[in-house]
Amino acid sequence: MTTNSKDMRKTWEKIADYFRAHSIWMKWYCTGCGAIEMPPTMTSRFDMEQLGMGPMATPRQADVLLITGYLSAKTLRRVIYSYEQMQDPKYVVGFGSCTLNGGIYFDSYATMTRLDHYLPVDLYIAGCMPRPEAIMNAFDTLIKMIEKGEAKGWRHYQENHDWYRKNQLHSLKEVYVKDEFHE
Amino acid sequence: MNLMNFVYAFLLLLAAFVFQTTLTGINRKVVARLQRRRGPRFYQQFIDIFKALSKGSTTHGWVFDFGVVMALGGIMATAIFIPFGPLKAVPAMDNIFIIAYVLAVGMLGMAMSASGSGNPWASIGVSRALTNMLAYDIPFMMVVFGLIFAFDTSSLSGLAAIQREGGFLGWHVIRFPLGGIVAMISLQGMLGKKPFDSFIAPAEIASGPMVEYGGRHLGMLFLLHEFSTFIEVSLIVHLFFGGGATVAAFLVKYALIYTFLNIVSNVLPRFKIDQAVTFFYKVPLALAVVQTFLIIVVGMGVA
Amino acid sequence: MKNKSMFSPLKAWKYLVKEPVTIPKKMVFDEPREASDNYRGFHVNDWDKCVGCGTCGEICPTNAITMLPIEGLVESDGHKPERPAIDYGRCSFCALCVDICTSDSLAMSKEYIHISKDADTFYFLPDSKGIHQVEFDIAYNRDEVSELLDLNRYEIEEIPHEGRNQSFMELIKGYSKEMALAEASRCVECGVCTFTCPAHMNIPEYIRSVWQGDLKEGADWLYETNPLSNVCGRICTHKCETACVLGQRGEPVAIRWLKRYIVDNTPEGDFVEAATAKVSRQINGRVGIIGSGPAGLSCGYYLRTMGYEVDIYEEKELPGGVIRYGAPEYRLPEASVKADIDNIEKSGVKFITGTKVGRDISLEAMKNKYDAVFSASGYWIPKVLKIDNKDHPGIRFSPHFLAEARDFTRGMGPMPQFHEDVIVIGGGDVSFDVARTLNRFQRMKNGRANVRFIARKPEEHLAASREEVVEAKEEGVVYHLDRSPTAVLLDEKGTIYGVEVALCETVMDESGRAKTVCSEEKEIIYGTEVYMAVGNDPDFVYFPEAMLSRLKIDRNKIAVNQQGQVEGFPWLFAGGDIVRGPDIISAVADGHKAAVGIDEYLMSLK
Amino acid sequence: MNSMNKLVEELKGRFTLLEVLLPDQQQLIVDIDQMHLHALLSHLKATGFRQLSLLTAVDWIEENTFQLVYIVFNWDTGIHVLVRTKLPRDKAVFRTITGIYPGAQYYERDVHEFFGVAFEGNVMSFKPLFLELWDELPPMRKDFDPEAYSREKFPERPYVPQFVPKVEVVE
């Protein structure tokens, strides 16, 4: 990340970051199989609401986009679309092997291999899929990062939009979904 | 009205906000318990609201923006009229009709703004919300009219004072149990709690009117929600539970009622919108008719 | 069924006063719950055990494992200087790598949390500690149920034990197709063997050819590095098998027998083609080779494939050297030797037999005739034990006897003469060849045998290979082990009647080395003829005096450089026993190396 | 087993079957030519094989054919019948069976998308289903290399490992 604005943060930004860190709403989008460990994380056994996190129905309300595993090209278009709908500041967490280097689907014609080519990723979790404990710890790390103002992926996306868009177009041909339904 | 009044009103509004938001937080913990988990920090709701306000937001046209502001303004204006136990920011203005009227401005603003977002889910949500309102308002208003008819006053504090004369047994909920039930059910509807929350059902219409709100707009929506909850629960406390002779009594009653509704809400699924309407027109309306009949014709419980 | 009640949902309120099931925060963040004893967490790899074979990477369904060369690790027999690195951007935590690990070094620990914004940290080189260098308990490990290797060899067919000591029929019949496929399927293609094989044969590749049923391709692979596959498929010392990673936990792949399976079962035409197809060009260059043993043949063949004109000089009647006049027929049938040598001949190598360098043609003459000379004259002068009466004419020596025996079995000579009660002194493979050949001759001629075998060491310390020791005993050779000969005993007429031996004992000293100590106690072993097979020496008579003085010869070995070039004589190359020894495959390797060296040398001259 | 024998006899009597295989006791594979496939399926459906469990294809690229496999199931006897037929690979056109098994509609679309087999009479089957903006060979064909496609479209991560330790050489 290019920002070294830690010292330049204004006081109000520090306060805002405190609130942002402790109230992270995730977008309810199960992109891949890692999503199966989200219900245990969200519900009683691990209860991520303890961290102030909760699911949100639409991208407009969400702060964090969880990429729970592989993304097919078809999903990737929708994910990018959703990400762009989200309000700044926003964060992306990549779950498991697939988001890092394609995982077990590295040779699949349908799935992407590295997420950070298309979206700025603030945090990766190892595992296939990561256990709820790992997910919870990742959220904890994310919280600390936001508090310190280190989770600046969204700004990176703004600043390097052309680069990202070029990659997106290379892999997807068209970023926005066009089918008979979206005319 | 002078400057002092404004400051006073502002402080009461602030108190209402702090109280209701804390209560929401505590309730989240209570509900969590029901769901066999620990739940968030009790001040989580504050963090959520301030976070939302700190975020950027996309506008969908001036109707969208203006609607939210208008709704928040309307609701806050309404909240000023609500007595805070014995405290009143605007004395002698706690008339139910005024409250209902000003409240409508807020609701209308909300509807306007949501429709302005242009999202079809939002439109469906709005139309459901309005249908819902129609459904719960009729039985509720009927019972309230009964009360006004019986006691010849439409002042909230007035009605509350009348109840307190009879002590615990003087509460309207005891004296007019059917009306009490109708009011509680309607309140459930007003608050958008299950089973009457189909207008914000995430699983059906992706949270309906809220679908396009994010960041600051959503924050305002949260504020609005806290205030409207405060208004609606306070109405019931004043109308049926004897209001508050002291601030503490008012708050305790308020908290108990709110928590009760919440835990009821969380063990019930939601009605479809048509089923909700049918339900309101079947059960609460019938009860309301009977209650009003008893009040007006038989005079039961009035004296 | 009117099974409904407004109040039944309210029963859930009882949980308002019950303890939640949520796992306490402490068990999530501070000390995360311990995973189960079987958990497939992050990898751990015991570097002391790991041999770097890379089988884990082969099985990995996600291509997550790459073998990284590690600086400071040294390649050795059965060990590659590599260790697996795992890409957690690929890994699916299936643990197939653990199940197939040949050396039992890879396992999975109970560690399961790694979070980072730096993607590079997900590329991980496991050692015995975890990804964060914190020790976690080992969880998932292979057991015999989850084993993915086939640890036991498939038996090769042999001729029946009864009666086999009465003929020179080949002992091993070879693999059937089914068995060869089964054996070949055990290979994990790690290629560790290739390093150990002196000739660096393409072992995994030709085993793969067997497994895929493409024997022609297998023969092609064989001829890449070894023109004597028929021979080596039968009597190679198979060091590769001691390196084989399957030997870490089970029995190594029968590499030698699989090679033999290829040569035995490839259709003859394909086999000849595999040998000759490589000769594609013609170069203006001539090389003379002294000795047609394995080194000479190998050198000649590879020079031929490079396009050189090659003449091989052989003292004896037939080319082949030790493979023609050394190994006994029951191990290495004449047909196999002939097949290999014929193929080499078909590739265009010329044999000049019955011509001894130094006697019929001088080295000087060769130097003038050829651009380069390769000498692989071998060890043909027998060593003599320094015991009493060592020069008695009744004592016979292995090279001569074995050559006679071979001549007889190929029908080119009479059966050698021998007595009824014979004594063989030795301990290495050759002495067993002598003993077993004698044993067969005696039984063929007399119907009974009396071969007494004397060696200084006990059975387990003999230099010969295990199978020789076992088989010779089965065939009826009588062992007198732990005995050191001190004298050949002669009667009044001067004929031999026995050998006097001292009783010895072999013990391990502190450093773990075996040490043989002989006592004064003596014993007589009776027999009328003595065969000595205690090693051979080279014959350097063909070197002119002037040259010999300039050669560096240490313990009968000529000093050469990496490519077999004799120091001080750039046109002269040497290989085989006179340079390195001690076995055929090393000689083949020397020949190949020298061929490459000669080519480079001659090219550099142009 | 008895009902299986009866079934085999019956089918053999009514249709010219190219091959009949019995992989297990409750499974029957019959090969039939394209012409008679519909008649066979209709017959099977009428005799209790009411469910189409699966319709798929196999690409026998060396023979230059596609093999269509129709798996029908009789819930009462527990017998699966695999009806197979071959199509030339370069003229992969067949007729729909949606008239017999309406449930085949999406299976045919599936096969069309992944193998490029066209089903006449099933208009919907020509639309893309799982893939979006696909412009390559149908991916399940054997001559399509997914890894090469993936490499080209979705670049791999070039790791910069900084961890390779040096082992101290013990003399």
Place this chain on the structure above:
Amino acid sequence: MKEVKLFLGPQHPGMHGNYSAHMYVEGDMINKSYALPGMLHRGFEKLMERRHWMGNLALIPRICVIEPDPNEMVYAMSIEKLAGIEVPERAHWIRMIILELARLAANLMAIGGIGAPVGLYTSVYWGVADRDLVLDIFEKITGARVYHMYIVPGGVRKDLPEGIEEEILGLLDYIEARLPEFYDLVMRSPIFQTRTRDNILLPEEVVWELGVTGIGMRSAVNKEYDIRKVKPYARYDQVAFSLPYGPYSDAFTRVDFKYVEMAQSISIIRQSIEKMPKEGPVRARIATGSALRWRVPPGMVYSCVESARGEYGYLVVSDGREMPYRIAVRGSSYPQGLLGVEKYLPGHRIDDASLWMDTMGVCAPEIDR
């Protein structure tokens, strides 16, 4: 009223998984709808052709994340049939325990998860938390929570850990005690019944037309049509169990049947633990050599098992090499998920759309593959 286009999914909270239904809505009624699958398409069938028979073990469970074990089972069964391998007796019983635990976990998720489309989140929280206890057992047996890779061709990958039987029995007792609480919370609630009774019907003709299997089929055709009964695999013919069936399939019955099935699963596991041989081999080799070079004799075979959503099958084709030649997957919910959405989702209200998806058992990953 004007017709509007709406899409349910892929990121709609009412949709389980990454799946989408495009709906043309007038008022609250759905006039026309199409399923939009493929967001989870990974090309499994292609990838399986590129990996060793054993390497595919890592791939197959990932086809259906909700209930991965039937995948492993059908794959193993296919190879065993092709290679003609006898599975050791004990392995059969262990497999049954695993499959039924998986069914239990899937059903717990389902009966809890039914709360999501109707807004009763408490049951979701409960259901998932209780399912997690099953996952704990799985972790102990197989070494992973979700993707077990435990049922392998030839048997199972490892023997059961010591003392796990008691833990399983303890868990079963717990779940058995919890089921009535779920029933009280969800099924006996009048509001839930109002929403689900006589709603989202699945008539018998539709079952046959689409090819729906599993609970949907049994509740509609009034027969005990279950692969476990019709063509028993493992040792299902040696345990006593009976499955619910009926002639009238509405949303309520289908959920109700899941409770009965769970009770049956519990009973099957108990019987298995009792009847299984206490020791013995648990795995047979499928071929000679190392796993890199296992070959399966050429042939074609279809195997199926009963998953929590119906008939789950693989068509496996081998050409005798070390990798499969072709594997085709029949996802149980393929018929209702695609053709069903197109033909029978219209006519329902949008309120019911996600309930439709849920009670029909539409599982996106197994459709997309």
